[in-house]
Amino acid sequence: MLAYISPGTGSLFLQVVLIGAAGALVAIRSYWNNLVNFFKDLFKKRTP
Amino acid sequence: MNIESPTQTLPGSFRDPSGFMFRREGILYRQINPSYEPEYRHLMESGLYRKLVQEGLLISHEEEPGQRVLRPALIPFISYPYEWCFSQLKQAALATLKIQRTAWAFGMTLKDAAATNVQFLHGKPVWIDTLSFERVQPDEPWVAYRQFCEHFLAPLALMAWRDPRLGRLTQSSVDGIPLDLAAALLPRRTRWIPSLLIHLHLHAKAQQAFSKTRPGAAANKPVQVNSRGRLAFLDHLESAVRSLRLPARRTAWSDYYETSGYSPEETESKKQQVARLLDRVQPVPKTAWDLGANTGLFSRITSRRGIFTVSMDSDMMCVEENFRACADRKEQNLLPLWIDLTNPSPALGWAHQERMSLRERGPADVALALALVHHLALGNNVPLPRLAESLRHGCRWLIIEFVPKSDPQARRLLVSRKDVFPEYHLRGFEAAFEEFFVTRQKVPVAGTERTLYLLQAKEESA
Numbered sequence: 001m002l003a004y005i006s007p008g009t010g011s012l013f014l015q016v017v018l019i020g021a022a023g024a025l026v027a028i029r030s031y032w033n034n035l036v037n038f039f040k041d042l043f044k045k046r047t048p
Numbered sequence: 049m050n051i052e053s054p055t056q057t058l059p060g061s062f063r064d065p066s067g068f069m070f071r072r073e074g075i076l077y078r079q080i081n082p083s084y085e086p087e088y089r090h091l092m093e094s095g096l097y098r099k100l101v102q103e104g105l106l107i108s109h110e111e112e113p114g115q116r117v118l119r120p121a122l123i124p125f126i127s128y129p130y131e132w133c134f135s136q137l138k139q140a141a142l143a144t145l146k147i148q149r150t151a152w153a154f155g156m157t158l159k160d161a162a163a164t165n166v167q168f169l170h171g172k173p174v175w176i177d178t179l180s181f182e183r184v185q186p187d188e189p190w191v192a193y194r195q196f197c198e199h200f201l202a203p204l205a206l207m208a209w210r211d212p213r214l215g216r217l218t219q220s221s222v223d224g225i226p227l228d229l230a231a232a233l234l235p236r237r238t239r240w241i242p243s244l245l246i247h248l249h250l251h252a253k254a255q256q257a258f259s260k261t262r263p264g265a266a267a268n269k270p271v272q273v274n275s276r277g278r279l280a281f282l283d284h285l286e287s288a289v290r291s292l293r294l295p296a297r298r299t300a301w302s303d304y305y306e307t308s309g310y311s312p313e314e315t316e317s318k319k320q321q322v323a324r325l326l327d328r329v330q331p332v333p334k335t336a337w338d339l340g341a342n343t344g345l346f347s348r349i350t351s352r353r354g355i356f357t358v359s360m361d362s363d364m365m366c367v368e369e370n371f372r373a374c375a376d377r378k379e380q381n382l383l384p385l386w387i388d389l390t391n392p393s394p395a396l397g398w399a400h401q402e403r404m405s406l407r408e409r410g411p412a413d414v415a416l417a418l419a420l421v422h423h424l425a426l427g428n429n430v431p432l433p434r435l436a437e438s439l440r441h442g443c444r445w446l447i448i449e450f451v452p453k454s455d456p457q458a459r460r461l462l463v464s465r466k467d468v469f470p471e472y473h474l475r476g477f478e479a480a481f482e483e484f485f486v487t488r489q490k491v492p493v494a495g496t497e498r499t500l501y502l503l504q505a506k507e508e509s510a
Contacts, residue, residue: 007189008194010254010259011251012189012194013258014254015273019278020273025280
C-alpha cells in the first residue's frame with residue numbers, strides 16, 4: 001500500500017489487528033444469529 | 049489575501065501531488081494533475097461526488113471546460129482547527145468518518161484525514177479537498193487512520209478528559225498531535241475506556257514498537273483485511289468520537305450577560321442602537337466580525353440580516369455555547385470561533401504560508417467591538433493608538449463602544465492594579481481613532497456612561 005501520507009507501520013498493524021478482531025466478532029454474531037434463528041424456526045414448526 | 053499576479057498558486061496546497069489551488073482574477077480554482085485524473089473521473093462517475101454533495105459533506109464545484117480545472121464553491125471564511133471549539137472539532141470528525149464510510153461504499157477512500165480539509169459552510173462541516181479521494185479494493189485498510197487519530201481523536205480526548213484549552217495544541221502541532229504526547233497528557237483513568245485504550249494508548253505503543261522497522265518492510269506490502277470488519281472498525285472509531293463530551297462547567301465569561309449588570313431592557317435598547325448604526329453602513333456589508341462576541345448576542349444582529357458573521361471570543365466555553373446555539377437553530381450565517389485578540393492566530397506551517405494569520409483573512413466589511421476596548425486597553429495594556437491602528441487593518445467600518453474608567457466593568461479591571469492609563473478617557477479615545485477612522489455617528493448608550501461610535505476606516509495612504 002503506497003500512500004502520499006505515511007500510514008505509519010504501527011498504525012497499520014493495529015488497524016489490521018482491530019479489523020481482524022471486528023471481522024471475527026461480526027462472523028461470530030452472524031453465526032450465533034443463524035443458530036438462534038435455526039432453533040426459533042424449529043420451535044415455531046412444532047407449535048400448531 | 050493580496051492578489052498581485054493574474055494567476056497565483058496558493059502556497060498552502062503544495063503537499064498534494066494530485067493538484068493544487070490557484071487564484072486567477074480573484075477567483076479560486078483547483079488544478080487536477082494528470083496523475084490524479086482517473087481517480088477524479090471515478091469520483092464523478094461512480095456517483096460518490098453527487099451523494100456527498102447532496103448530503104452537504106463535500107464542497108461542490110463546477111468544471112472549467114477541457115482544462116482539468118475546477119471552480120469550487122466559496123467558503124466565506126477559512127478557519128482552522130485551533131480556532132474551533134470542542135463541538136466544531138467533534139462535528140468535523142464525525143463528518144470525516146461519514147465521508148469515509150460513504151467513499152468505501154463507492155469503491156473509494158479518503159487518502160488523508162487532515163482536519164484542515166474541513167471547513168464550515170452554512171453552519172456545517174464540509175470537506176473541501178475534492179482531490180482527497182482515491183480508488184481502493186474492498187479489502188484494503190484505511191490509510192489515513194493514523195492521521196485521523198492525530199488530527200481529531202487525540203485533541204478531542206484531551207479536551208474532554210484533561211482541559212478544553214488543550215485544543216490549542218493543534219496550533220503548535222499543525223500535522224496532528226503525536227499520539228505518544230496525547231497518551232502522556234491524558235489522565236491514567238482513560239486507559240480503562242476501551243475506545244481510548246485502543247485508538248490512543250495502544251495506538252501510541254504500536255507506533256513506538258514499530259518505529260525501528262526497516263524502510264519499506266511492511267508498509268509497502270499489500271495488506272488485506274475483512275471488508276465487514278473494516279466497517280465495524282469504522283463504527284468503533286465513530287463511537288469513540290461520539291462518546292467524548294465536555295465536562296459541564298461555567299467560566300468567567302460564559303454567564304456574562306446574566307452578571308454584567310445590564311437589565312434586559314438596557315440590553316435590548318443597546319441592540320437597537322447597534323442595529324441603527326449598522327443601517328448607516330454603506331455599501332451594505334457582506335461580512336462582519338464580532339470581536340469579543342461572548343456567546344454571540346450581538347453577532348445575531350448582523351447574521352440575521354444575511355451578513356456572514358464571524359463571532360470571535362477568547363473564552364472557549366463561550367464559543368462552545370455560541371456554536372451549539374447555531375447548530376440547534378440551524379443558523380447559516382454565523383461562524384463562532386475561538387480567537388484571542390490579544391494573541392490572534394499567526395501565519396503557520398512551511399514558510400509561514402500553509403495557514404493564514406487572522407489579519408490575512410480580513411478585512412471585514414464591518415466589525416463590532418462592543419464592551420471590548422477596556423479589556424484590551426486596561427486589561428492588556430494596549431495603548432489606544434495601537435488599538436485603533438490594529439482595528440483599522442481588520443475592518444472597513446467599525447461599531448465600537450467606549451467604556452470609561454467610571455463604568456463598573458472598567459472599575460473591576462482596575463480594582464487590583466495600579467492605574468497606569470492616564471490617556472484612557474473619551475478625548476484620548478477619539479484622538480487615537482481619528483488617526484485611522486472618520487467618525488460618522490456618536491451616541492450615548494442608554495442608562496450607562498458608555499458611548500457608541502460608528503467609524504469609517506480612512507483610505508490607507510500608499
